[in-house]
Amino acid sequence: MGNSEGPHKSSLFYQMTLLGSAALWGGSYLFTKTALEAMTFMEFLVAGILYLVMSCLSFSGPSVAWLRPEVVSSVLFLIVCASMGAQIMENMSLPHLPGSQASIIMCTECLFAAVFSAIFAGERFTMNTVIGFALIFTAMVMSAKCSEE
Incomplete structure (x- = not known):
């Protein structure tokens, strides 16, 4: 999977930004064991406000084009x-799973993203994608086997 326009000069910056995002998400799971409902509510409230502010600062701002049915339905989804x-499903589940098992299961997000982009956007799987799928699936099976023993 990749950008059809080819790599950008600043792709390292974006890769590091995503890595930082993953690290921050990983750290947030330390707090899911306490005050689950309050944390989930506050997370959505703060994230919504910050997303709105940052999108207005980063982009040209709202326009009438955003009111097209396909845009509204996509945003609502x-x-x-x-x-x-x-x-909400993550916050309900994570406190009840060992960290090692939860982290491997969370790796499936990229699998689903790749499958959906192939189905709906026509992206093609590369050999690296297939190998990544196999590694993640193998790790999940091994984790499940080890937790049974």
Whole structure:
């Protein structure tokens, strides 16, 4: 999977930014064991406010084009399902799983993203993608086997 336009000069910056994001998300799971409901509510409230402010600073701002049905339905799906629904399910599940098992399961996010981009956007799997799938799947199976013993 990759950008069809080829690599950008600043792709290292974006890779490091995503790595930092992953590290911050990983650290946030330390706090999921206490005050689950309050943490989830506050997380959505603060994230929503910060996203709104940063998007207005980063982009040209709202426009009438954003009110097209396909844009509104996409945004609603992202808010309700991909963000809120997924985060609530994560926050409910993570306190009940060992960290090693939860971290491997969370690696499946990229698998689903790759599959959906192949189905809906026509992206093709590369050999690296297939190898990554195999490694993540193998790690999940090994983790499950080890937890049974």
